[in-house]
Amino acid sequence: MKELEKTYDPSQIEDRLYAEWTARGYFAPNRPGKPTYTIVIPPPNITGQLHMGHALDNTLQDILIRYKRMQGYDTLWLPGTDHASIATEAKIVEAMRKEGLTKEDLGREKFLERAWDWRKKYGGRIVSQLKKMGSSCDWDRERFTLDEGCSKAVKEVFVRLYEKGLIYRGERIINWCPHCRTSISNAEVNYEEQKSHFWHIRYPLVGGEGYLEVATTRPETLLGDTAIAVNPADERYKHLIGSYCVLPLVGRRIPIVGDEHAQLDKGTGCVKITPAHDPNDFEVGRRCRLPMEVCLTPDAKITDNYPKYAGMDRYEARKAIVKDLEEGGYLVSIEDLTHEVGTCYRCGTTIEPMISLQWFVRMEPLAKPAVEAVREGKTRFVPDRFSKNYFHWMENTQDWCISRQLWWGHRIPAFYCDDCGEVKVTKEPSCLCPKCKKEMRQDPDTLDTWFSSALWPFSTLGWPDETEDLKRFYPTQTLVTGYDIITFWVSRMIFSALEYTGQTPFDTVLIHGLVRDAQGRKMSKSLGNGIDPLEIIDKYGADALRFALATGNSPGNDMRFSDEKIEAARNFNNKIWNAARFVMMNLDIGQVELPPAEKLETEDKWILSRCNAIAGEVCENLDKYELGVALAKLYDFLWSEFCDWYIELLKPRFADKGSASNVVAQNVIAYVLRQTLKLLHPFMPFITEEICAHLPQMKGKAEESIMVSDYPAFDPALSFPEDEERMEKLIDLIRAIRNRRAEMNVPPSKKAHLTVVSDRPDLYGEKTTKFFLKLAYCADVTYASSFEGENTVQVVAGSAVGYMPLGDLVDLEKEKKRLESEKERVENEIRRIEAKLANEGFVSKAPAAVVEGERAKLVKYKETLGKLNEAIAKI
């Protein structure tokens, strides 16, 4: 038997195994006809580097796909990347800036060349990083949101929606990022608390003595004011509706209008209206037919219409205008205020609401069926509470601004005639004006990245064509993603899929939380507290990283990543490794065959039964997406039951070379180890594969790789409840003896005589002696139905009393006290249970199994109480 190294060294193993798996085509099992299980990857940005969020997301997906693959499903994990228009373009622009170049210098074509070069250079980076994680994606089907197929789908969708009237072009207030120089959707705005002021300003009335006072957080937009609104029911001002005031500093006459937007009980009741730079004011402007006055340029500077401030940045202008207002006697007061300000989710710049001609998706008709589908359970969120988020967003969503003033992305397939203004939307790359027959000009803008991501589950499978893949793998089963991306992506995939394919794109959305740092803070570049998964892999291995991320992690909840966690994971790897080393050192059989039940010892049946039970539970947990729970069970089973007990119990048998019992032990332990490794494989693919490759094969069932072996399932033939009970009793007694010795500070080197008194000869006898000798530090063991002796320590557990003469170490008084306090505890338990059983309500209403359980406990406690009395009487 080839020997394993003493400590596990993942770096020697992982890349080699990954290459082997790839070469053998294991990632794409190709089992047409079998039930399918499909996951599409949330495509990482091509600009991105693998971070802990990706690591968690992909660990969970890989666990699921490996599990289903081992269960025999026709699995597909479809990988790919996202062109990430705004993020990528920003990076390229930034790189160009360093060369002293702007987009305009280069022109669209040259710029796009650079972008594709960028993609070529960096798009592969994240992919190779995913591979380091062990991600078993079908790389032959890798896709890109801007590739030919996805582009085809995007055009198809755009044209269809346009023809249905669900996409329209119009002038609306949109969120404008002055830094990225593009519109962004509502979903892409983050609100941040900022300290600011309320400036109270007087607007003099025309043809009168008085003035109206308004308060604003944005005095610079005063330049764009085209009215003052008051509530039509406001007794203070309603007589003024229809008259005018003078716009301070500008001198323009602006009307006083009546509109519900102005509330009676808020501020002074008067509101300045800037229709071109505020969404609410825009609506007021529409209702009152006010002119739009644009006073800010796309880079948030004052327009040339206001020469005094022209070219000033919005904040500069604010200062200047406040100063001028003050000097002109218009400024009444300044009030401190903290308020939420919209910022660009990409660059953090404060967004500027602006009136702009953009393309929109009409959301209401799309949102309705999407809400219905989830309500009817066609797609299920795990955990369920996230469906509430989803409903809330879907039911309140406004039209989606999809055009972006960027070059890197899907160009909007709309064409304009410069002569007659005709608009045509077509999948063709160019077209002639249907009226003037002149070449039309394509819209220069591109689409929101999320527009193409929304089609990902079906565009990647060939839609709009009825491809074999689409038929075979769509709709998909599970989508795994973080809660931060439900609105951006998940909800849009659902309504898109319903609209174009008539089906929800996936059955289940498994939501995970954020990976935070050890102090619970969000990992961020500015804090510099990010942990690089690749460094973790280098140091501890991918399996350790995966274990640290998966264990104890429950759906939807954030988790902390810490040194302790990754060290615990590394230790577990090492534990598995060494358990395997031990097993192999003791094997001399060429292949493994599970002996018939009658040849098995109690401990063999116990471990087989436990392993089998765990297999059943793990499958159940995995089916319910309780991956963290499943892994924790495997951890406990392997470390506690397999290593701490079964291996220790077997040591005497392994020492007895050549015996029949030794051979049985070899077969059982090799079998259980293999089963356990299989159960663990989806979580920790590398170490399990490496060890399995060194283990002898099962007779007649040789497996090429653990990756393509069958996942264990509960097998009634391997369930031995009586032997489980028997072992548990034995373990209880051994534990109790160790416990007693430890309490009395008896070193392991001091061996004691043990007399086991029990009326259960089936539990204790010749066969158990070796265990007491080895695990309970006994010199020898005798079994009896009664015991007469003095100066002995008495241990009550597992339906037996153990007597150990420990000579001078025994303090009889102390011993008696201990036994009595133990007795008291047991008596309390008995009282509690008896009271419960005497309760008419409990007996009649509680389920029979629970009542039976309580009765069984009572019997057990009474038995223990009897033993304790017996022991106390001896003192």
Place this chain on the structure above:
RNA sequence: GCAGGCAUAGCCCAGCUGGUUAGAGCGCUACGUUGACAUCGUAGAGGUCAUUGGUUCGAUUCCAAUUGUCUGCACCA
């Protein structure tokens, strides 16, 4: 403002549809090493399961309120 999450051992967290002697890991204490593993073993200390009510035969678990904390969404003239 609206909605939602979380509150369990010194720390970090499990505990799935109510019935457990409330659990792991880390840390701490004591003991232990010539052959699987010190990246280890044995044992121990440590919890009124945030508070208050309610439902129930029975509540850490379900409901309500309160407090603290975090997150979405909205508004902010």
